[in-house]
Amino acid sequence: KAGVTQTPRYLIKTRGQQVTLSCSPISGHRSVSWYQQTPGQGLQFLFEYFSETQRNKGNFPGRFSGRQFSNSRSEMNVSTLELGDSALYLCASSSPGRGVSGANVLTFGAGSRLTVL
Amino acid sequence: AQKVTQAQTEISVVEKEDVTLDCVYETRDTTYYLFWYKQPPSGELVFLIRRNSFDEQNEISGRYSWNFQKSTSSFNFTITASQVVDSAVYFCALSEESSGAGGTSYGKLTFGQGTILTVHP
Numbered sequence A: 001k002a003g004v005t006q007t008p009r010y011l012i013k014t015r016g017q018q019v020t021l022s023c024s025p026i027s028g029h030r031s032v033s034w035y036q037q038t039p040g041q042g043l044q045f046l047f048e049y050f051s052e053t054q055r056n057k058g059n060f061p062g063r064f065s066g067r068q069f070s071n072s073r074s075e076m077n078v079s080t081l082e083l084g085d086s087a088l089y090l091c092a093s094s095s096p097g098r099g100v101s102g103a104n105v106l107t108f109g110a111g112s113r114l115t116v117l
Numbered sequence B: 001a002q003k004v005t006q007a008q009t010e011i012s013v014v015e016k017e018d019v020t021l022d023c024v025y026e027t028r029d030t031t032y033y034l035f036w037y038k039q040p041p042s043g044e045l046v047f048l049i050r051r052n053s054f055d056e057q058n059e060i061s062g063r064y065s066w067n068f069q070k071s072t073s074s075f076n077f078t079i080t081a082s083q084v085v086d087s088a089v090y091f092c093a094l095s096e097e098s099s100g101a102g103g104t105s106y107g108k109l110t111f112g113q114g115t116i117l118t119v120h121p
Helices: none
Strands: A005-007 A010-013 A019-024 A031-038 A042-050 A053-057 A064-068 A072-078 A089-093 A113-117 B003-005 B010-014 B017-022 B024-026 B032-039 B046-052 B064-069 B073-079 B088-100 B104-112 B114-118
Touching: A005 A089, A010 B088, A019 A053, A019 A089, A042 A064, A042 A072, A042 B088, A042 B104, A053 A064, A053 B088, A072 A089, A089 B088, A089 B104, B003 B088, B003 B104, B010 B017, B010 B088, B017 B114, B024 B073, B032 B073, B046 B073, B046 B088, B073 B088
Parallel strands: A010 A113, B010 B114
Antiparallel strands: A005 A019, A019 A072, A031 A042, A031 A089, A042 A053, A064 A072, A089 A113, B003 B024, B017 B073, B032 B046, B032 B088, B064 B073, B088 B104, B088 B114
């Protein structure tokens, strides 16, 4: 069973540019969540998508956006990049369900490491 | 608002020692999940254990065990007979239930600050 795939793994951008990161969840998983990890702030929740709808959004500015497609694949976009956006962006997918073995366990991808110069 | 606190920033042990990682959480939800994840130097978060809020039974899985106590809002994790390969950053996390069209999901996690575990040979 393939895991969560994130592309690209590494990228370098300059301030003011925008970036799009992609996440392919585990087959059958309908929930996709995004997290930002930085040395100073740790792991912070960005947003969660479930069946193409945004379920939750973290405390991030509007420059951070995302979407989910009908095949559950998700993308996140950051516009007008700032130096502070340099981080490891992690995507996770899960299969919802109560009382179902393995349900609601987030499986994470290897991440996309963004460097903003 | 949910909050997870891992009081130990760094722990250093010698191989074969037992080590316990502490986690305290805050939530107003009655239904939630608690997790421990491991992040090795490669960066990928690896799921270790999960406990739901309505089951306080503590279990042992191989060298891992956990102690979940709702009364003190704690979810501590123990590695028995530590090994060098256990060296990593360990995160405790609390999920939040979200309901909507299509069902209930738990994709929003609040993480603790992480505990760096170093196991020396």
